[in-house]
Amino acid sequence: MQDAVLRWYDEHARDLPWRRTRDPYAVLVSEFMLQQTQVARVAPRFEAWLERWPDVHALAAATPADVLREWVGLGYNRRALRLHACAEVVAREGWPADAAGLRALPGVGPYTAAAVAAFAFGEVVAAVDVNQIRVVTRVCGLDDAPPREVTARAHALVPADRPAAWNHALMDLGATICRARTADCAACPVARHCASAGRVRFAPRATPGNGARPRFEDTDRYVRGRVIAALARGDALPSDVGAERLERALNGLARDGLVVRDGDDVRLP
Numbered sequence: 001m002q003d004a005v006l007r008w009y010d011e012h013a014r015d016l017p018w019r020r021t022r023d024p025y026a027v028l029v030s031e032f033m034l035q036q037t038q039v040a041r042v043a044p045r046f047e048a049w050l051e052r053w054p055d056v057h058a059l060a061a062a063t064p065a066d067v068l069r070e071w072v073g074l075g076y077n078r079r080a081l082r083l084h085a086c087a088e089v090v091a092r093e094g095w096p097a098d099a100a101g102l103r104a105l106p107g108v109g110p111y112t113a114a115a116v117a118a119f120a121f122g123e124v125v126a127a128v129d130v131n132q133i134r135v136v137t138r139v140c141g142l143d144d145a146p147p148r149e150v151t152a153r154a155h156a157l158v159p160a161d162r163p164a165a166w167n168h169a170l171m172d173l174g175a176t177i178c179r180a181r182t183a184d185c186a187a188c189p190v191a192r193h194c195a196s197a198g199r200v201r202f203a204p205r206a207t208p209g210n211g212a213r214p215r216f217e218d219t220d221r222y223v224r225g226r227v228i229a230a231l232a233r234g235d236a237l238p239s240d241v242g243a244e245r246l247e248r249a250l251n252g253l254a255r256d257g258l259v260v261r262d263g264d265d266v267r268l269p
């Protein structure tokens with residue numbers, strides 16, 4: 001099964017800019033950006049970021065306000081401040097040696113730590129994201145297993161000689177063939193080894209009243225993003241979202257350290 005996945009990956013790998021490097025800083029930047037933003041939107045922003053701050057020392061020397069300005073449009077702005085905080089720690093103390101050490105960096109969870117360890121350091125760990133969980137669950141027939149068991153199986157499957165390629169391969173397989181709502185088992189390189197081939201169980205779709213998401217424009221996140229973008233451009237705060245929503249967004253942003261409030265004055269940190 002491992003050989004089949006890696007052979008498929010060697011032929012079909014998506015050529016993404018962060019896959020051409022083993023620089024832990026570049027990998028960390030890409031992983032922070034990719035946490036909640038799509039690949040196509042991240043790619044040009046990743047390259048611009050590295051041009052502006054090519055290493056961890058350059059980023060550590062930047063101001064939080066500059067970091068937030070550069071981040072505008074990627075969303076979930078707290079990621080930018082956490083990435084900056086990581087750069088400050090690493091610039092001061094050096095890179096941790098492994099995934100366990102990376103976990104101690106600000107805002108770095110198990111997935112991001114494993115991704116940097118596998119892609120930059122070649123550590124034999126699984127970067128267990130939703131795609132990898134889905135593929136491993138289906139291939140190993142673990143639909144009814146607890147998450148801990150799926151994660152343990154994911155780690156056990158990583159081949160010792162190609163941990164980076166393996167993790168990228170499972171992400172690609174989950175993103176293009178073994179998807180949440182469709183599974184193209186006929187085109188799948190591991191169908192022969194898969195416990196679920198041709199009989200995938202799909203989770204029910206969310207419907208209104210069944211956990212459906214509100215429109216993005218109706219969320220606080222939308223207002224928060226508008227506020228940060230306005231401050232980054234030096235524009236007035238958005239006035240068309242309603243005073244109450246604006247106030248709530250400003251309070252949340254101030255609480256998260258994304259803006260500084262001084263009376264009526266609001267600015268980036």
Ligand code: SF4
Nearest residue numbers: 178185188191194197
């Ligand atoms: S055979 Fe089907 S269910 Fe199994 S990994 Fe491939 S696409 Fe997913």
